[in-house]
Amino acid sequence: MTSLTNYKYAHFIVTSPGPYVAHVEINRASKLNAFHRNMWLEFGDIFDKLSHDPEVRAVVLSGAGDKAFTAGLDVKAAAEEGVIAGGGASEDVARKATALKRYIFEFQECITRMEKCEKPVICVLHGVSIGLAIDIATCADIRIAAQNAHMAVKEVDVGLAADIGSLARLPKVVGNSSWIKDVCFTARPFSPEEALAVGFVSRVLPDKKSAVEAALQLAGKIAGKSPVAVQGTKELLNHARDHSVDENLRYTAIWNAAMVQSEDVKKALMAGLTRKTPTFEKL
Amino acid sequence: MTSLTNYKYAHFIVTSPGPYVAHVEINRASKLNAFHRNMWLEFGDIFDKLSHDPEVRAVVLSGAGDKAFTAGLDVKAAAEEGVIAGGGASEDVARKATALKRYIFEFQECITRMEKCEKPVICVLHGVSIGLAIDIATCADIRIAAQNAHMAVKEVDVGLAADIGSLARLPKVVGNSSWIKDVCFTARPFSPEEALAVGFVSRVLPDKKSAVEAALQLAGKIAGKSPVAVQGTKELLNHARDHSVDENLRYTAIWNAAMVQSEDVKKALMAGLTRKTPTFEKL
Amino acid sequence: MTSLTNYKYAHFIVTSPGPYVAHVEINRASKLNAFHRNMWLEFGDIFDKLSHDPEVRAVVLSGAGDKAFTAGLDVKAAAEEGVIAGGGASEDVARKATALKRYIFEFQECITRMEKCEKPVICVLHGVSIGLAIDIATCADIRIAAQNAHMAVKEVDVGLAADIGSLARLPKVVGNSSWIKDVCFTARPFSPEEALAVGFVSRVLPDKKSAVEAALQLAGKIAGKSPVAVQGTKELLNHARDHSVDENLRYTAIWNAAMVQSEDVKKALMAGLTRKTPTFEKL
């Protein structure tokens, strides 16, 4: 397991279990990997780095320990940070609203950096996976669940509408509006099988270990492909999610006008003809 | 079954089978609950009222009688109202088109009020559920089917493209474009199992009675949650359906900048810690 | 099998196996129906003609021969056309990019004409169905697979992001983002069953013959309906895919303000009452 030595964080472990693959683990197992502010600042920073790191072509995200991917926001820490009360500095509703708006924007932006990471991210849901766990998972490209994953869009049970991305992204990720509203209004848990049936995850493995292994294998497979092709595919699929077909076609053509000039096309074609494994320059 | 005494309508029964739950029944069973103009005007009015009624936090919609949710537009009545012929006042194509445009806008708007109702709406499809039944169902947040539901996007069989919402909303509700076009081009019926498999409904119950009971139970569960959280969740999910992820995140933050200042957050957190059922102020 | 005599093409067979039904076959079986530039120019031309042909109300697309729907781009031909190298005329990156942009636009536009064809198109995936096969299939309204269909979004394996429509349209066609990214990043094949489960196809038949028959039957059924109703339904569903619900409702009303003035409405209603098969004027 090589390198990635620049990734020293208090609450995350970042390793490289294979060529061009990074594994990010949320590392606060004693608290079910619950997040406080410093954690999401670190989280954003990690995915910014991975995004431009030429040693990385695919990323796997999971939680440290056996119990949880993440139990979501560490409510106690949030209370101490004074955020839930609106920053505390003022009693004026508009000023509290402004403080909260800035706080939510910062929080959203940190999590969104995983979505904007240029490299594909595979998220493994295992154990407790509620609240923020779902916000994070919807930012990933591919979702895999372990059999013991306990998933719920939990925010309604703490008196608020989920605001770090679950409601913004679930309708883009799952084509079953009736199910989405059911789980979001009730905060009820849903099983890996249910998640698979509706398309929230695309695979279920027996336990965390096998799920992480499957994710790493998939990441390895992706890391063997042309990074120009893979990263273009991520960009264009994310663009497609938010635009009309006509807009997508135009954007795609502009994108590929530069990208198909890459040596990767020739290398990949040649590799196909010679049935050898191609080697691509770093990106 | 309490109150909701303000809801006196010729063609709908509105009752309250449990705390903060409203049950709306289409009440023209002798005509398979088929709609004429007065009915959709009433329909719009009911959901406008429910939207702001502090006694209501979740709504169930079903049809009176055993035979039908609704058989759709009462074509005979529509013919008598002269609408299909373009209002009759003029023979000029442009003037007929104008009359028809106004008529369709009014009809659409009445049905859309269920979608815009701030409280979640659960729709129970049972018996004959064709044409307008599907337009209405796609406006609901959650769809449940009884085993006897006979569903079809029937409009092609009367020579027109469905214009009260089925075509506008089905692609947002179901992530299976091939299936949608199949049922919309052919007007063929589809079974509850098929509807469940593609995600048009999220649950199938053995008969109308059990389906309505399941819907009321689900409504009851939702009604027990913070109304600030639930109604925000509905608003933000509907916004997400029609906007990009970036737009959604920004709108969500602005929304929650006010909403997380609610007492409901503290009450819900406290209730979570003390494992008691919270009580929320009306909304 | 009548007429359609105006459709003489070097690489496509166009026949009429039943009233108002056209069958388009990609006819280069010796090369697994792989495409070169002349073929997509013909392809675009055919669907332009079908779009306005009053003898046609529904179209089926399949590949000639037993081996392939299509193996996608004929890479050798493309290399000879000099396109992959950027047109060859200049060594300047910007000028190559401009040549490639124009080339991709032309290619996209030819394939898109099938989507913009006013008549419904049913695509039968059978045998080798990779790369461009998926671009084409996502332009169809309804997708049916034969059991032997070997499908893959293959472009990553030739070093590029798919640019003729797969990435632009898959998120509109299938409501399972995790699956889409899995198959697009890895270029792995997926089975007809998998395609059915995620909603990429809406039906699987035992072999090519039965799949084409099923498609023709479905086309025949659609061709028996009012063409005003069916073609309006296609237009409005495609519009719905790319717009918000409010936009869709307004566009729908404007569309139908003209269309429900059609004689087809009266004919269809009368046919419903008299239980006779209606006959509609050509469109």
Next chain:
Amino acid sequence: MTSLTNYKYAHFIVTSPGPYVAHVEINRASKLNAFHRNMWLEFGDIFDKLSHDPEVRAVVLSGAGDKAFTAGLDVKAAAEEGVIAGGGASEDVARKATALKRYIFEFQECITRMEKCEKPVICVLHGVSIGLAIDIATCADIRIAAQNAHMAVKEVDVGLAADIGSLARLPKVVGNSSWIKDVCFTARPFSPEEALAVGFVSRVLPDKKSAVEAALQLAGKIAGKSPVAVQGTKELLNHARDHSVDENLRYTAIWNAAMVQSEDVKKALMAGLTRKTPTFEKL
């Protein structure tokens, strides 16, 4: 001055100073035509009626009396209605926000009905024209100022961002962003000449009387044209404001596919050839 007898309102006078022309006057001169809630409810109702009234083809809006078009919101009345305080029913920030949201939506919607009125509306700004006066004026199609018009986007001076439409519409109405922000941030008054130079109004007349006369003459001229053509022009220009050019072209074609079938086209062409004044059927 004929008819329009159905327009009996407490705070508005509606007359018909010429064929197919309606003149709406805000009639609360003793309070500088300042608005309270009943007034905007009436305002919305009037423009709904005018929209479908076949006797009306163009509308002029002005204020009664010599002093003001309107001084905007009647703050004292708003305070008594309890709105500024958030409806009063609850002390909870989220519940107050909900009450305010509903109140603002209702207020906005009433004013917006003038914009959505199918007939062109010409607004005459004269005397005091501040706050809500600008919200209303931006809903009009054409703006004319009298020399004595005292205009200002005044809301910042009462501690809030204008929320009834000025900020939503000014950037669509005037192509001078630097000027818009200057007058909106400072709440400073601007002169008719300044308004003309930046394009907020398209004409300045010496006094109220001449401005109203000019507006009525313009309305008369418009009322003499084909109502199919004029009302289509309004619809399509408003659509163009909010959509891309490609969207506009498509919408325009769909709209005109019905509308150019009108007799008005033949009548107008014939009138052009014979140099006679055409007479068009009511709409």
Next chain:
Amino acid sequence: MTSLTNYKYAHFIVTSPGPYVAHVEINRASKLNAFHRNMWLEFGDIFDKLSHDPEVRAVVLSGAGDKAFTAGLDVKAAAEEGVIAGGGASEDVARKATALKRYIFEFQECITRMEKCEKPVICVLHGVSIGLAIDIATCADIRIAAQNAHMAVKEVDVGLAADIGSLARLPKVVGNSSWIKDVCFTARPFSPEEALAVGFVSRVLPDKKSAVEAALQLAGKIAGKSPVAVQGTKELLNHARDHSVDENLRYTAIWNAAMVQSEDVKKALMAGLTRKTPTFEKL
């Protein structure tokens, strides 16, 4: 005056009055350059060719003769083509609407090709410039008027809303909504000075001759710049017109990621340092 020998058209003259400059003249002076269907088909074809012609970097459009830029649609010809009556093939309103829709789409698309032409187009308005003249002018990048230009959005006077682009594009071209609606509702003529004041044209010259000369000079100046830079600027400004600032920035970055790799950047920089005139490769 060199080459451009491939441009042989019945109703247009295409010359090259200077290096990389094309001059297109509408050549039906005997009929005030009024358009019939063959003319707009030719018009679209010409701009398609110019778009990819490496000998052309800037285009000027004017009318042949002294009397008119163009008097718009040749109504008599249109009547003979049967279009205004809806194609004639059917009496059914829906079928006529379909024929008209196809006709308008084709007409719009031909004119739009000037907008989509990759090279800048400067339009000289002179003499009679009404109806279609304005549709065409709004497709140009830069508009110059001769003092004798007689301009009007004339369509309302023939009983229809302008449908070939004036209403779709005027709000994008001129930031003065009140003026736009005035001239579109009344069909009144407006003077070159008025056009200059509101920004419809950016320059007025004393007569046709001087206006065409000024346009050719401007075209010559543009043609001396890097074609990569100029054509990118056109593309990005047209994109900006129809998208949000955030969308524009992203699209711009993707575009320039290829384009700034051009040799033109180095040549232009070097030319700036050495104060010599750069020479750029064809595009």
Next chain:
Amino acid sequence: MTSLTNYKYAHFIVTSPGPYVAHVEINRASKLNAFHRNMWLEFGDIFDKLSHDPEVRAVVLSGAGDKAFTAGLDVKAAAEEGVIAGGGASEDVARKATALKRYIFEFQECITRMEKCEKPVICVLHGVSIGLAIDIATCADIRIAAQNAHMAVKEVDVGLAADIGSLARLPKVVGNSSWIKDVCFTARPFSPEEALAVGFVSRVLPDKKSAVEAALQLAGKIAGKSPVAVQGTKELLNHARDHSVDENLRYTAIWNAAMVQSEDVKKALMAGLTRKTPTFEKL
């Protein structure tokens, strides 16, 4: 001149010439205030800080020295950074394009932070104001020019389309498309008078000194208003620029549902009644 002590930067001076007003000066006069990478990183950082600084309610931006606002990008420095050559790390076109894309994104984002700064920004254009000067100026809310301002969208003269915002924002800032394309295609300078006439600036002062004074006075006036009202106005006007009217109205209502609960409304109303200057809490 008080405080703002936290703003220590190598290339910018940040002072507070009056209550709640910040003055930012680009401080590299020896090089005509031309930018290199460290400068735009500092620039972004400054506006991030100002955005949340409770001591600041309005900002003025100008250049240090008498010669230039800014001469734009320091091309020599950019060449040394290796950016124009695509980062240098790879010869592959796709990899260069990726490096350039990241570079442009970072550059754009730093400049955009001025636009996203919650406080109004007034930009004073004086002396040399070309290239990046215009990109920056279009991010400001209000533009003022000194008589000696020499302005040009200069990028075409260095062989590229402007990519830091001029092309993205000019069509939103100025409603005169013909003029925009003229100055962007030719890179010609335009005078302050011309800028005023088309609305690029809203005021011209005789020299830099008077222009900065006018800007500071205007900033002072804005700083005296309720910061809740002013900052809401900026947010809502920027939202309006990029959205439809209907979207704007909804967003406005959600925004104000929190903001009109502010004490500022009461203070401002009371101040209006008592004709005293209100004092608002910091924001």
